[in-house]
Amino acid sequence: MEKRATFSNLWLAAAFIAPQMLLIFVFFYWPSGEALYWAVTLEPPFGGSNDWVGLLNFQTVFADPKYWSSVRISLAFAGIATALSLVIAVILALFVDRRLPGHQVYKFTFFLPYALAAPAVGLAFRFIFSPDAGFVSAINRVFPDIWNPALDGYDAFALIVFAQSWKMVGYNFIFFLAALQSIPRSVIEACAMDGAGVMRRMRDVQLPLIAPTLFFLIVINITDSFVDSFGIVDITTGGGPARATDLMVYKIYADGFQGKDYSLAAAQSIVLMLLVIALTVIQFRYVERRIHYS
Amino acid sequence: MKRLFLLATAASAIATAAGAAERTKFDFWYGLTGDLGEVVAKHCQLFNESQDKYEAVCTGQGGYDKAEQNTIAAYRAKQQPTIVQIYDAGTVNFMLSGAIYPANKFTEEHKLDIDWKGYFPGIANYYATSGGDMWSFPYNSSTAVFYWNKDAWAKINKTSAPQTWAELGEDLKAMKAAGVECGFAFDFDTWMNLEQFSATNNLPVASMDNGYGGLGAELVFNKTAFVDHMKDFKIWLDAGYAKIQTTQVGKNLVQSFADGSCASTITSIANHGTVKNTQVAGLNWDVAMLPVIDTTKRTNSLVGGASLWLMQGKTDKEYEAAAAFLKYVTAADTGEKYIAENTGYIPVTTKGFDLLKQEGFYSDPKHTGREVAIASLTASDVGPLSRGIRLGNFTSIRAEVRAELEAAFTGQKDMQTAIDAAVERGNQILRRYEQTYKGAALP
Numbered sequence: 001m002e003k004r005a006t007f008s009n010l011w012l013a014a015a016f017i018a019p020q021m022l023l024i025f026v027f028f029y030w031p032s033g034e035a036l037y038w039a040v041t042l043e044p045p046f047g048g049s050n051d052w053v054g055l056l057n058f059q060t061v062f063a064d065p066k067y068w069s070s071v072r073i074s075l076a077f078a079g080i081a082t083a084l085s086l087v088i089a090v091i092l093a094l095f096v097d098r099r100l101p102g103h104q105v106y107k108f109t110f111f112l113p114y115a116l117a118a119p120a121v122g123l124a125f126r127f128i129f130s131p132d133a134g135f136v137s138a139i140n141r142v143f144p145d146i147w148n149p150a151l152d153g154y155d156a157f158a159l160i161v162f163a164q165s166w167k168m169v170g171y172n173f174i175f176f177l178a179a180l181q182s183i184p185r186s187v188i189e190a191c192a193m194d195g196a197g198v199m200r201r202m203r204d205v206q207l208p209l210i211a212p213t214l215f216f217l218i219v220i221n222i223t224d225s226f227v228d229s230f231g232i233v234d235i236t237t238g239g240g241p242a243r244a245t246d247l248m249v250y251k252i253y254a255d256g257f258q259g260k261d262y263s264l265a266a267a268q269s270i271v272l273m274l275l276v277i278a279l280t281v282i283q284f285r286y287v288e289r290r291i292h293y294s
Numbered sequence: 295m296k297r298l299f300l301l302a303t304a305a306s307a308i309a310t311a312a313g314a315a316e317r318t319k320f321d322f323w324y325g326l327t328g329d330l331g332e333v334v335a336k337h338c339q340l341f342n343e344s345q346d347k348y349e350a351v352c353t354g355q356g357g358y359d360k361a362e363q364n365t366i367a368a369y370r371a372k373q374q375p376t377i378v379q380i381y382d383a384g385t386v387n388f389m390l391s392g393a394i395y396p397a398n399k400f401t402e403e404h405k406l407d408i409d410w411k412g413y414f415p416g417i418a419n420y421y422a423t424s425g426g427d428m429w430s431f432p433y434n435s436s437t438a439v440f441y442w443n444k445d446a447w448a449k450i451n452k453t454s455a456p457q458t459w460a461e462l463g464e465d466l467k468a469m470k471a472a473g474v475e476c477g478f479a480f481d482f483d484t485w486m487n488l489e490q491f492s493a494t495n496n497l498p499v500a501s502m503d504n505g506y507g508g509l510g511a512e513l514v515f516n517k518t519a520f521v522d523h524m525k526d527f528k529i530w531l532d533a534g535y536a537k538i539q540t541t542q543v544g545k546n547l548v549q550s551f552a553d554g555s556c557a558s559t560i561t562s563i564a565n566h567g568t569v570k571n572t573q574v575a576g577l578n579w580d581v582a583m584l585p586v587i588d589t590t591k592r593t594n595s596l597v598g599g600a601s602l603w604l605m606q607g608k609t610d611k612e613y614e615a616a617a618a619f620l621k622y623v624t625a626a627d628t629g630e631k632y633i634a635e636n637t638g639y640i641p642v643t644t645k646g647f648d649l650l651k652q653e654g655f656y657s658d659p660k661h662t663g664r665e666v667a668i669a670s671l672t673a674s675d676v677g678p679l680s681r682g683i684r685l686g687n688f689t690s691i692r693a694e695v696r697a698e699l700e701a702a703f704t705g706q707k708d709m710q711t712a713i714d715a716a717v718e719r720g721n722q723i724l725r726r727y728e729q730t731y732k733g734a735a736l737p
Contacts (some may be wrong), residue, residue, distance in 0.1 A: 020484070042726075042730045042732075043730070044390070044391075044730050045366050045391065046366055046369055046370070046387075046391040046392065046393045047369075047370050048392065049732075049733075051732065052728075057692040060722075060726070066719075124705060126541075126542070130543065130544035131543055131544060132543050132544030132545055133544030133545060134544065137544070148543070149542060149692055150538070150540055150542035150543040151538065151543075151700075151703075151704050152704070153704070156542075169654040206469050236542070237542060238542070239697075240542075240696070240697065240700050241542075241701075241704060242697055242698075242701035242704060242706060254690070255690065256694060257359070257363050258689050258690065258693070259687050259689050259690035259693070259723075260362075260363075260366070260687065260689070261385060261687060261690065261723075261726065261727075261730075263730070266727070271714060293351055
């Protein structure tokens with residue numbers, strides 16, 4: 001039996017697709033093509049002589065130990081920030097789903113952070129976590145030098161992880177809550193009648209049923225922490241101290257826009273794009289298989 | 295009939311408005327932000343009010359580096375402004391760009407009477423090509439000076455600022471013993487720590503006269519007294535004499551000096567006004583020339599700030615308007631005096647300096663000490679090492695040095711190893727730059 005609906009008129013189909021294709025072309029393929037062209041030439045800032053240099057830019061990138069440390073930091077950042085924000089979001093969503101008193105207020109306030117732009121988040125975190133002047137300075141007064149993101153690379157890394165997860169929690173929360181609320185009440189009630197406690201119901205019924213949402217959020221969060229973390233890093237740490245928070249996307253900005261080495265930045269952009277594509281493919285291929293869509 | 299009459303009135307009103315607005319417009323982009331940006335915007339407004347033939351359309355770009363980025367992007371899209379304010383570190387990119395209209399050629403072709411010899415040699419030499427031609431107009435200029443808290447020094451019975459680094463070290467030790475918590479605030483900005491230090495002590499930053507001799511220059515500051523200088527900073531930090539003050543820590547250099555928490559620092563003279571305006575009540579302070587290694591061998595410090603560049607490819611009318619604007623903003627009274635009075639920047643020509651002196655600018659208690667910047671810039675004849683630094687992609691080199699210094703000051707690396715690494719990575723950047731401009735000669 002033929003289940004698919006198909007267009008008999010191909011031209012009409014093409015016309016429907018065209019606007020979308022045009023958008024994708026203008027905003028994705030064209031810039032990517034341009035970046036690829038810059039990545040295999042040496043581009044002076046004001047344009048002009050593009051000398052073909054083959055893979056030189058990529059060799060320069062890969063031969064740089066600082067680049068590999070930037071890749072490691074980015075992977076750690078994506079992994080930890082994603083895990084942290086998902087765990088917090090799912091706990092909050094489970095609580096709100098249980099309709100504890102005031103859950104409407106929580107629902108609203110939990111989502112608010114996502115409405116903030118990354119630089120605004122960065123600014124807030126810089127004020128709160130600044131070792132001399134922020135709220136955290138009170139802790140520093142009790143335990144001197146325990147927290148100093150300006151000098152300690154681990155503190156700085158923790159700071160940007162907090163900021164990124166805090167920003168994403170609201171977004172994740174809304175998706176988790178929607179998923180939890182779409183689980184039929186009868187299923188939960190049946191479990192309760194069988195004697196399953198709150199924790200047991202969460203672990204064995206609710207969490208497996210929201211797995212598709214979880215998967216979707218992992219993909220979104222990882223992509224976001226690779227490409228949208230720029231604002232946070234720029235405002236809070238500027239990639240320092242001693243490159244401890246030099247994420248790949250920040251390094252691209254620093255090399256390309258501050259250093260005006262467009263070719264080196266273009267080569268790094270291509271690598272970042274391939275990395276994000278690869279990660280997404282891996283997730284779809286291996287993680288998604290273990291998820292059952294109802 | 296009535297409607298027709300109304301229409302006619304409206305049409306004539308529009309026509310007169312258009313007549314009044316028929317001033318030649320041109321674009322001017324600037325990089326200064328905050329209070330300083332407002333001063334530039336006001337400068338434009340004053341120019342526009344001073345005559346009725348031309349109109350400068352001035353747009354702040356939100357930072358020096360953004361002004362450069364945006365001009366590059368605009369030039370590539372053929373939307374470049376007529377005049378743009380570009381900071382010192384962007385000079386080499388603009389010289390090699392092929393996108394600019396050299397200032398010396400412009401003044402000749404547009405009958406603009408600029409006395410190039412009138413600029414302080416330290417300023418003129420910094421912005422000039424290796425052949426000595428001026429391709430841009432120095433606008434806002436500053437240099438680094440030593441800010442010191444007189445009350446803190448009074449605790450160790452001294453009434454003058456330290457002249458040498460060794461003396462500063464002893465003073466810091468004595469002040470620590472006298473109960474001063476933070477004697478000296480520093481950060482990892484290379485402009486003060488590396489560039490000004492090297493210039494005032496006549497030490498090279500790079501070969502080939504700090505890059506003025508060509509694109510083949512190599513960094514050499516890992517073999518100079520700069521390394522020991524940084525080691526001293528580290529010793530002061532570890533001994534609790536000095537503190538690192540950056541925005542990330544909570545207070546930057548200027549803030550930590552103005553609120554009295556650190557007794558001294560080194561920063562641009564442009565912050566003189568900021569300190570005056572934001573200081574805690576009763577802060578008794580002054581500025582002095584930077585300490586040096588040996589006072590008998592002091593050379594001039596480097597100019598910092600920005601200059602005005604003309605871009606290619608605009609119409610003759612726009613250039614005519616731009617010429618009038620440049621005449622206005624570089625004149626001693628409408629230009630230099632205006633900038634010096636409203637900011638901490640210094641006059642750039644001897645004529646401007648004399649004018650300010652005559653009018654008693656420096657005897658006003660608000661401005662006392664600003665003449666120190668001129669003294670520092672003219673401390674010696676400009677030599678090949680105190681002329682300036684002309685290295686490709688210097689922004690990235692600065693970033694490398696900063697990152698390595700951070701590593702050294704947080705104890706991850708030994709100072710010499712860190713500075714060696716900065717030099718090695720900086721040289722790779724220079725070689726890439728040379729390759730990008732293959733065949734081009736540095737003017």
